Amino acid sequence: MPLNKDRREVMKMGIAAGAALALSGTFPKFSWANVRTVSYEECLEMDALAIADNSQLVTDSYHYLINTAQGIKNKAIKKKVLEVLHNPAPTFAGDLQDRSNRRQVYDELKAKGFIKEIAFDAFLPPLKENDKSPFPFYAGSGSGYSGHHSYPGGLATHVAFNSRMATSLCDNYSKAYSCILDHDIALAAELLHDLTKPWVFQWTDSGESRTELQLAGTGEHHTYSVAESIVRGLPVEICVAQACAHEHPGFAKEEKKPVAWLTVAAILAGKDPIRHKLLAADGQTLPQPRRMENFVCHLADHDWVISAPAAKWIIPEMEKIALTSYGLKQDELKTRKFNQLRNYVFAQASIMELYQVFSTRGEDGLADFVQSIVTPPKTKTV
Ligand SMILES: [Fe+2]
Ligand SMILES: [Fe+2]
Structure with a gap:
């Protein structure tokens, strides 16, 4: 799914997919087919809403919640x-x-x-x-x-x-x-x-x-x-x-x-x-x-038992990837230049999926995976 489509179009597609999910009640699931690759320059320009809107996983998750709430029997609740x-x-x-x-x-x-x-x-x-x-x-x-x-x-x-x-x-x-x-x-x-x-x-x-x-x-x-x-x-x-x-x-x-x-x-x-x-x-x-x-x-609420350590280990790996593949400097890791990259990648794949890749395919597998979601700048300097 591209990635250079007009954002509104992408949002509409996400909402349509979410509505279909709501009807089917399907549990949201990460899928490569749904990844929307963007360039590093594009992800720098996005705000939090755009990053969430552009993620099929997030859109599907939100619609799953709406659908699940619709299943509450007590009308007032x-x-x-x-x-x-x-x-x-x-x-x-x-x-x-x-x-x-x-x-x-x-x-x-x-x-x-x-x-x-x-x-x-x-x-x-x-x-x-x-x-x-x-x-x-x-x-x-x-x-x-x-x-x-x-x-x-x-x-x-x-x-x-x-x-x-x-x-x-x-x-x-x-x-x-x-x-x-x-x-x-x-x-x-x-x-x-x-x-x-x-x-x-x-x-x-x-x-x-x-x-x-x-x-x-x-x-x-x-x-x-x-x-x-x-x-x-x-x-x-x-x-x-x-x-x-x-x-x-x-x-x-x-x-x-x-x-x-x-x-x-x-x-x-x-x-x-x-x-x-x-x-x-x-x-x-x-x-x-x-x-x-x-x-x-x-x-x-015990999702955190795996997801909290996964985040603890994946965030430093993302920092390494930002330094080696995106041309960032050490002092840029606390700035928007890094935060936008990690926000976009995490929203597309979830930290859990990234940890699954890291734990089975190692640092190189993770670096390839991340670069398939956000294309690094050609000169590695932005
Ligand atoms: Fe919670
Ligand atoms: Fe909480």
Whole structure:
């Protein structure tokens, strides 16, 4: 697929292919036939949206998410999940744009020990319009810039994999133990679990994403995403399951974490976590008995077990390839000249596919693969 086609044409093709996928429900899959090769000069000119739009893998992943959400049986939940996928605006942050409101919430979080490193002026990522996400869901990064799905569209590929995991786990528990879990809860929690990443990991002009801060001992996107589900009126069971994505509630030490994250999310959303039934009456545990969907949401978010180390090993390999095959200099590796190259290649192939190539074909195989996606400059100097 070319690659010198007008971008709008390419987008239309991607959307048409996505619509076909939505009808078939096919799981998105990397395929060489779908790679859109561009020159290095072309990829330097693209923004994050164009990079996501130009990836069949990303477009298919996003449409898979829409199709999967369409399968939620409860109409009210389905509507709310689809609204998030269409516009993951952090509406909970609307009231907090007012400086005195923000100060009040910040002081409460700090007094309760949830904020350790965030300065008041850095509290909450920039937000221009309260009701609009700065980037669409499909162009969101799936992680921080050194992390597991750090490219435009990485969020869609991450959540597509996870939501399939959630469905498979529900199916397996049913087959193995005859446990009939509430698939709507497990699936909605997974689809929503990283919903504020397009806001938290905003793309910058350097091609890098915003650096995430830590809130209550985890990446800030986590509590913000739960807060947004609370504010949008998702059922409590979904908000609680969502809070378990980063830790399971199976043991007292571990359970303290989702308890803290639900407390933070409730404060951000302007709710009392106990009165809103996000926690048990004593505020010390999750609502009891603890639902199995909480554990499913946690297990299904384990894509990172392979994808995080894959990113850790592939990013330095990409740097080597940029130096040897694209003529970049060492001091350009922290600039747009490198970031655009890695963003485009990662969005086309996924870090996972690149790692598969590297782990089976070595450095030379990876270098060939990368150069088939972005053609190096002829003179190796740009
Ligand atoms: Fe997360
Ligand atoms: Fe995640």
